[in-house]
Amino acid sequence: MVIPIIGQDALGGDFEGFAHGSEVSFFLERIEREGGGPRLHRHPYSETFVIRSGAARFTVGDEQIVATGGQILVVPALVPHRFAVVGSEVYEAIHIHASERFITEWLE
Numbered sequence: 001m002v003i004p005i006i007g008q009d010a011l012g013g014d015f016e017g018f019a020h021g022s023e024v025s026f027f028l029e030r031i032e033r034e035g036g037g038p039r040l041h042r043h044p045y046s047e048t049f050v051i052r053s054g055a056a057r058f059t060v061g062d063e064q065i066v067a068t069g070g071q072i073l074v075v076p077a078l079v080p081h082r083f084a085v086v087g088s089e090v091y092e093a094i095h096i097h098a099s100e101r102f103i104t105e106w107l108e
Helices: none
Strands: 025-031 047-053 055-060 063-068 072-075 081-085 091-097
Touching: 047 055, 047 063, 055 072, 055 091
Parallel strands: none
Antiparallel strands: 025 091, 047 072, 047 091, 055 063, 055 081
16 A cells, blocks of 8 residues: 655645545635635535634634634535634644535635
8 A cells, every 4th residue: 555645745735635635625814904804605515724824704504703724614505604813923724524525616
């Protein structure tokens, strides 16, 4: 058995599992400006945010929460969500998609 090792620099930030024999996908997010983040969207699977540093205001369904470095947030499948960076600290996170491919429905 050969265990593949993949250099993160070779990914360009995105890891789609199907290309590497994995059932999950993820990307490394880094946002340096306040207010930055994706517009409203949803996925047919859950998305897990592992927040390494900074803070962001997440809108998940009808709820809002500010999540910060050291916290983990799980958004259930099909729930509309978005976030925007708050404060001056750089937001860095790993966004884990429970799918071998990224599937996103943009709602705005």
